[in-house]
Amino acid sequence: MKKLVNLRKKRFLIIDDQKPFQVMLKGLLLSLGAGEVVTKTSGEAGIAAHQKHPFDILMVDYNLGRGKNGRQVLEELRARNLLKEDSLFFLITGDNTRPMVLSALELQPDDYLMKPFSHGTLRARLQRSHNKRETLKDVYQPLLKHEYYECIAACQKHIDEQGRYVNFCRKLQAEMYNKTEQYDKAETLLMELLSEHKQAWALLVLAETRMLQNRPYDALDIARKVARxxxxxxxxxxLLVRAYLAIEEYENALESARKAISLAPYSLERQSLLANVARQNGDFDLARQAMQHIVEITRKSVHRHPKHLLAYLRSILDAAEHGETRQQISRYQTEASLALQRARFDDNIVYSELSFDDIESVVSARIEAFNGRFREAQKHLNDVVGTQLANDEEISDELLPDIMCVLMDLGEYEKADEIAKRLQQAGGVDEYTERLLSARMNASQQRQNKFFECHHQGIKYYRNGNFGRALENFTEALKHAPMNSGAALNYIQAASRILGTSEEPNQQLVQECKRCFRILEGLSLTPSHQQRYDQLYEQCRRFGV
Structure with a gap:
């Protein structure tokens, strides 16, 4: 065993919200010869201290009270590249429940200590972790810089020298082959290893390789064996979830996703996958629960972003729109409203540039539109993005999916298509939102086709001077798109031609024109539509509209 590193030259950081444990651990470290030990009571304070003057060894408790937890501290330090290649990170916890332990271990800290631990245990773990980092410094350095080919070469050198960490280097090398799309090399390496000994880690990396080779049935077979x-x-x-999805066995995918979540629930990626699989299986309430967990997981983390809150709100409304009873629908809509109010001071919003009032208006518009209160929905939407929609100005990417849903409900299909194009230009959306929008578009396609058929036919009749038939088609078009501004203007224009040739205005036409003007009232229209509106308004005043 290598000689223990000289701790007098190392700077230690303890992050723990319990003062007695801080004092105890600091005493242990000083007794082992540590030269400097700094203590912090929160993850935020610890990260700030490390950023100002990086520490060599970090001892971080998993549960840190109201702020960031130990997992989130490690995630942020890695995401911001604040850890050096020779830094050691220890996670410490007194919670030995399986979800907590597995969630901590999957982050792969340098080590994991369970409270209480002895002086001897601490010394042995420090030595073991330091020896590994020191021996593999040529491997860790390119790995942290994402220089995967150099990392592969460094692993091979250690393997050739028959060093102590050959198995670790073989595993890492196979993973790097997959990352660099050298699947055949990964397969050769893994098959050679498995011929010597059936190690679970080698089987799992091979299953991943099979997925990347587009061989989901082979991956499924391997993953099943390891799971058993x-x-x-x-x-x-x-891996089972991904393999089942690839072969379209969605019920089995959901069962595996539930199992994975029960084992380690604190992963953003795993909860996102569960939400997607649940929706594919028509379990909208489970999808909602997964999205809610994502909001909770990311609230204090480096992954904090308003998109997570918006995805959660979308999942609630998605569940409402698929509710089987009016009571169920009402319950979900109430939950969306309450979640929205709680979010007013949520970290996901407070620390973003997105306005809470804008989110509130768009979500309210979605609820009103679903309940058939189109005028109210239109007003909410107009309050927040009316001018931008009219003048083709920039709109927050995070709000585009919900705006698109409202526009489809209102029958503003041309504007919805424009929003779809903006989403593509913005780089698309997450998988859950993409599936939601796809389902909404498919559901409205027949209505949309009928609208365009009637609307275009009405324009054709109008241009041919057949204003009566034009009016019939515009009336039918508005049944399929009740708040479509273009159809409303065209109806008024056709009606005004008929009213202008009558000695006594047709009161039914007058009332319908009034209804169409109410559709347009207060809207931010495009310049061309605004000009037509002003002209038609003056014309129709003569007919008592």
């Missing part, structure tokens, strides 16, 4: 022999192998259940 090693029930706590989270990666096996994750």
């Amino acid at each position: 022999s090693t029930p706590n192998a989270i990666e096996a259940h994750d």
Whole structure:
């Protein structure tokens, strides 16, 4: 065993919200020869201290009270590249429940300490972790810089030298082959290893390789074997989900996703996958629960973003729109309203540039539109993005999916198509939202086709001077798109031609024109539509409209 590193030259950071444990651990470290030990009571304070003057060894408790937890501290340090290649990160916890332990281990800290631990245990773990980092510094350096080919070469050198960490380097090398799309090399390496010994980690990496080679049935077979022999192998259940999805066995995918979540629920990626699989199986309430967990997981983390809150609100409204009873629909809509109010001071919004009032208006518009209160929905939408829609100005990317849903409900199909194009230009949306929008578009396609058929036919009759038939078609078009501004203007224009040739205005036409003007009232129209509106308004005043 290598000689223990000289701790007098190392700077330690302890992050723990319990003062007695801070004092105890600091005493242990000082007794082991540590030269400097700094203590912080919150994840935020610890990250700030490390950013100002990086520490060599970080001892971080998993549960840190109201702020960031230990998992989120490690995620942020990695995401912001604040850890050096020789830094050591220890997660510490007194919670030995399976979900907590597995969720901590899947982050792959340098080590994981369970409270209480002895002086001897701490010394042995420090030495073991330091020896590994020191021996593999040529491997960790390119790995942290995402220089995967150099990392592969460094692993091979250690393997050739028959060093102590050959198995670790073989595993890492196979993973790097997959990352660099050298699947045949990964397969050759793994098959050679498995011919010597059936190790679970090698089987899991091989299953991943099979997925990347577009061989989901082979991946499924391997992942099943590992899941049976090693029930706590989270990666096996994750792979099962992906393999079942690839072969379109959605019920089995959902069962595996539930199992993976029960083992380790604190992963953003795993909860996102569960939401997607649940929706594919028509379990909209489970999808809602997964999206809610994502909001909670990311609230204090480096992944904090308003898109997570918006996805959660979307999932609630999605569940409402698929509700089987009026009571169920009402319950979900109430939940959306309450979730929205709670979010007013949510970190996902407070620390973003997105306005809470804008989110509130768009969500309210979705609820009103679903309940058939189109005028109210139109007003909410107009309050927040009316001018932008009219003048083709920039709109927050996060709000585009919900605006698109409202526009489809209102029958503003041309504007909805424009929003769809903006989403494509913005780089698309997450998988859940993409499926939601696709379902909404498919559901409205027949109505949309009928609208355009009637609307275009009405324009054709109008241009041919057949204003009566034009009016009939515009009336039918508005049945399929009750708040379409273009159809409303065209109806008024055709009606004004008929009213202008009558000695006594047709009161039914007058009332219908009034209704169409109410559709347009207060809207931010495009310049061309606004000009037509002003002209038609003056014309129709003569007929008592």
